[in-house]
Amino acid sequence: MLLIGYGNPGRGDDGLGPALSEAVAARALPGLEVDTDYQLVAEHALAVSSHDVVIFADAEIGAEGAYSFREIAPGAPEVLGSHSLVPETVLALCETLYGATPKAFVLGISGYEFGEVKEGLSARAAANLAEAEAFFLDWLQTAAHQREAADA
């Protein structure tokens, strides 16, 4: 399983993705590889191709609640730019280039302050991060139990 947290920690709440991935990486959980990056780029297609499950963690604007979590499928936008590589596009590249279609999810963490050169998360975003991390750890545990049950 692979977790990719992405965003720019120097742009306020845009750093929510990296904050989550770094917090999870510090736990050194078995079976979970963690990557942190500024943005999604084409080579992430290669990274996800060798995993069964991938989770993309990013800041999100306009979501209801502290975070959202949804399964996604490969999909190419009509217009594609490096700045706009979205998780669905990474999956589509992965499928096109490597023939792999891992199960994929987006964990969007609600943020509010973007654009300005600013270190650190807003107070509300930091609270959302804590909720999102707790959810993710719980989800991981549930997923592990389900795999164990299936293996048995």
Add this chain to the structure above:
Amino acid sequence: MAEPRLIEISPVTRVEGHGKVTIHLNADNEVDEARLHIVEFRGFERFIRGRLMWEVPVIVQRLCGICPVSHHLAAAKAMDMIAGVDQLTPTAEKMRRLMHYGQVMQSHVLHFFHLAAPDLLFGFGAPAEKRNIFEVIKENPELGKRAILMRKYGQEIIEATAGKKVHGTGAIPGGINRNLPIERRDHFLATVDQMIEWSLDAVKLAQDYTLEHEDLVAEFGSFPSNYMSLVRESDGALDLYHGNLRALSSTGDMIFDQVPYTKYHELIVEDVRSWSYMKFPFIKSLGPDAGWYRVGPLARMNTASFIDTPLANAALKDLKAVTSGTPNNSTLANHWARMIEVLHCVEKIRELLNDPDLQGTDLIAKGDRREEGIGVIEAPRGNLIHHYKVDEHDQVTYCNLIVSTTHNNEGMNRAVKDVAIKHLSGKEQITEGMLNHVEVAIRAYDPCLSCATHALGQMPLQVELFNADGALVDSQTQCV
């Protein structure tokens, strides 16, 4: 007779950051004016004040998620000067160079294969749904895989030298905080020859395109200009990491040469214009009208006397032969220049990997502290200047940055206007394909517009059409 109108392309797609193009058409549908507007975050220069000098090389990476290593190294060079270090240890300089070559290589590969290739393969007027990397991959899947592996190679070198991909800490005032372990060296050596082979193929691809489209390349967004870059101190060779400043005219006459970059402010003035947030630098001795210049890969090919790696130097000779040794003024030739630099970077990476200094343990030099420091490098997109002053508490009191895209501001604006006049003027209908011609001209400079914020659902592409009364008559928006 049609109404005068204003066309906006906002933001420009496949350009890093936020940009907007406005094109003013008169009643006869002739282009009156065309401008590139860039949202620049000058706030960073204020943000950095009060920070400790030791933090600066790390913090400046937050300026931009696209080329953080360039800022990291330029700031580190400025802090070397403040730390009183004029000569790094061999291990420190070579580790930094390795980091820089990895950065330039992966940045250029991204631009050529993922951003420019759709335009070059399918034509500037091809439908939008055709102009993307998926269509390129459908045509040539192996090319797509190579591009990804080349990018990965460069990124891994950055990680090995800077410590991590986001906010690396490798370069510190006076040196570097790590060397390259043998096992990492061997990992990179195992595939470096493959990278060179693929780089040679990439050069051929770009060269073939340029020569096969000679007429298009000669006229598309092309115009004479001055050129500026660092060149190697001893002999004027291409040097992406360190050197002195050289500027040439469009015909190859030397404007200045081998000037230490610490004197940049004696050579360059930053002009301001009411309609743009971004400044317009020019060469002081020539004035604002004649003194504007271009930087970047093609500028470096024009200013460099030669390249000190054999394969890239042979490629440079081929490029220079097209214009009989005089500066190449064709905007689209930037793509060929960019691939020559990829080849050069990989050759330098191989040279460095075979150098035992990378495993040295003398990492930091010391000197007598100064209050002011200037660091300049040749970033992927061109010359990058960082200038700082610090107080007795090591806190930054002054910061001035001139980024590559600012150097190229006038050139990009001229390219936009040139292409708009040639491809939009007099047309009854302005199609999406026509507007893409304007974007192609901008993309040739690979501008980085200093914005890496990208939260989900937040990158609308807007093309808006206004009539003479300022009323919106047409608008298209999509999330890209």
